[in-house]
Amino acid sequence: MKNSASDSTPDKLAKRLSGYELLQDVPQEQLLWLTRTATVRKLKAGEKLFRKDDPIDFLFLVLSGKIQFKLEQKGEYRIINELIEGDISGALPYSRAKNAMALGEAKGATEVLQLSKDHFREMIHEQPELTEALVHVMASRIRDFTTEQQQTEKMASLGRLSAGLHHELNNPAAAALRASTELKEQLSMVPEKFKAIMLLRLSPEQVDQIMKIVFSPAKKEKSKSKLSLMERSEGEDQLAEWLEQRGIDNAYAIVEVFAEKNIKKEVLQQLEEICGEDQVGAVTEWIYNVLITEKLVSDIQESTRRISGLVSAVKSYSHMDQGLERERTDLEENIRSTLVMLNSKIKKKKIAVNLEGPDNLVQPCVYIGELNQVWTNLIDNAIDAVEEGGRLDIQLQQKEQDIEVSIIDNGSGISEGVLGRIFDPFFTTKAMGDGSGMGLDISKKIIEQHGGTIEVESKPGRTVFRVTLPENPQT
Template sequence: MGTPIDVEELRTLFLFEGMTPEQLAEVRASGEVRTYPAGSTVYRAGEPSNALWVLLDGTLRLVRHADGEEVVVNETDYRGSYAGAVRAFATSAGAAAYPTSLHAVTDCRFLRYPADDFAAFVQKWFPMAVHLFDGLYLGIRTTEATVRQREHLAQLGTLSANLAHELNNPAAATVRAAGQLRDRVAHMRQKLGLIASGPVDPEMISGLMAIQERAVEIAAKKRDPLSPLQESDLEDEMIDHLEDLGFDHAVDVAPVFVAAGLDTTFVDDVAAEVGDALPSALAWLGYTLETEALMDEIEDASNRISTLVASVKQYTHLDQAAHQEVDLHPGLDSTLVMLGHKLGEIEVHRDYDTTLPPVPAFAAELNQVWTNLIDNAVDAMKGHGTLTLRTHLDGDHAVVDVTDTGRGVPEDVRGRLFEPFVTTKPMGEGSGLGLDNAKRIIEKRHRGTLTYTTGPGGTTFSARLPLSPG
């Protein structure tokens, strides 16, 4: 139990200094003075919020509990500092429980003001203030929730736009190649009909089929890429040779033969094999090679789509456990795929430590962190520069570094960069919640640290993640 407080001492506290004698008497009648020795706990987070505590003497410490950690919110010896049921008078306060723990750092004296009496006092003497603060609390809570939701939606919209762009290219290539393939197959059937109806015996047709298979095999082999000049010279040589053989469509077929790796010697072999049927045979062979090239294009485009779908699956981890042992590199790579369209002309360097062991993590949440860090790096470079992703081992922690070659973080926001609503982006382009969210995921959800270094030559964000499960 406590002791009554003197009215004159109440007047010395900034909370009560402007009150009337009647108001002070009402506070004195409800409140009491309680003392706590150094190191003791006044109240713990989660206990019923049944009192407002006002510091009379000593030093207090307020602690918030987050994901198994204690975070010091405030430590002060300022006389009149208050904590506890601060919002007891507000109808929007909701369930009454202390959100923090209050500890006495030194021997302390507190005025304990019961929450019900405090609420009745404020509502009786300051009804307008009750309505104003009630609206203020509700407005802040609603605004923060709305902004965070818009941040997530904006990020989702960016990823969706990038993914749509990345999928559109191979999808359009598949449609275009399929249409061209249909046309080439139709022409190939016609040329085969002409060969079959001409003065060609079955053995010659068999020989032509063998030539066709050899051409396809040659086209399938990997070759060193030709320079534009080399390709042009070979095409000119092929055109001259085909025209010398009396082939009227040399200009159309020569680029196909050169692209497939065929040379003039191969053409001479065909001429020796088919004789007078050479024009139809060369045209048919050209359609065959074009068909193979179109099928390769369709296969490449389809594989690209499959890769994108796999990257989305890897990014979201929809079919995997929320917390698991994670290889960090696929998550980084899938994030680059998701942001591929935004990367533009930025050069990406991967400096991965392939011996890095798996990390116990919430994989989908880590991908949110990589998205924020890479997206910020891209914005900092204005579409031109080098993005470097580096992973390495540091003791019992895995480290992921995201480095850009931008102009660095402005001096005036460096100390507040991880605070909510602080952003270096122009008005309307960023909410300032991305790094706040990233820091929360790394430090609260994964017991790691997220730091950065910056200068005129660029910025590096470093995420350290413990290798041991929490």
């Protein structure tokens, strides 16, 4: 077990620091300068090293124990980073960070070497290798932080979308399963009904008359006419009564299908005149079998079409099977795919969505997957902002060599105090688990990476996020 750093001499502590990966290339005399200039701070479990919004005045190097960075959201705390022995944080040479974004808390007994930034000027001029090592720490920290937070936000977006997608996919899948099960049951009864048909004594002329009455194109066109609820109910009651009087089983199931095809009592009376009362039951059941089979197959086709459409939208949204280079893309189609992904939330709140753009809108050269993440963040926030029955408008416009995308909601608006911080990392007004506070920060970085801009204006009843993208971003 290592001795307490506070009990070590500067020489021993400098030798210990040379064993840390981040400082192993720093000359011993420069590490000795660090140990003589800095101080060792001992923390008890739960003690705060710094608090949120505290000025960043010290460089910290963990000598033992662990420091957790915690961020408060709606009265709850989540851990966003941890420092262990050998890790460096806090103030660093040339860093422009001014205030802590989170609090730092000791997890168990912890010792930290801390150096006031008042000594940075001296360090930069007289301790070049130490300065270089710390600048490298800063660069790595920024890179790692950005990568980690982008990945975290992507996973958060995926989590938000997956819940809605489960619902959107489950509905047509369940409908297809129900229809296929009914179809299987229906087909199992075909031999019996086929036997009944084969025993009928119908002439070719009678068969032609039946086909003309029930299955003619004119009849199919007529079936599309809309009936009032009362008219439909009265017609179904008359059909059911007529069927039951002739001892036909499953009358109400037959009525439901016949009503959809606008086959009324008068049609069945015509059939009876053609084939006779003793044969009309078998003919009716055979017609029902044909129509219900057609209906169930149509239901399965519609359900699988919806599933296929959702899969296509997912593929378009995620940019699967594509490279990681910039590509020219149809922004309106990308946004439409995002709306499909979020459709469950939109329907749940009964939000009216209007997407409009010119037919000749140019296709910018962009990273499609990254921009889809931007549309997800902005549209998802707008959905959260509006009340049930609200409105969401998305407008695309050509502005010379730029494309402007405006996402407008009629929610309660964003207060002035919040508006000034809305793009800050980790800033969120949502409860723990509902938002990381990184969505808009990452969206802004993605848009700036494309050479574009994002602006927001808000008042009660109207909030607009306006994204401007160049047609040909500079590489």
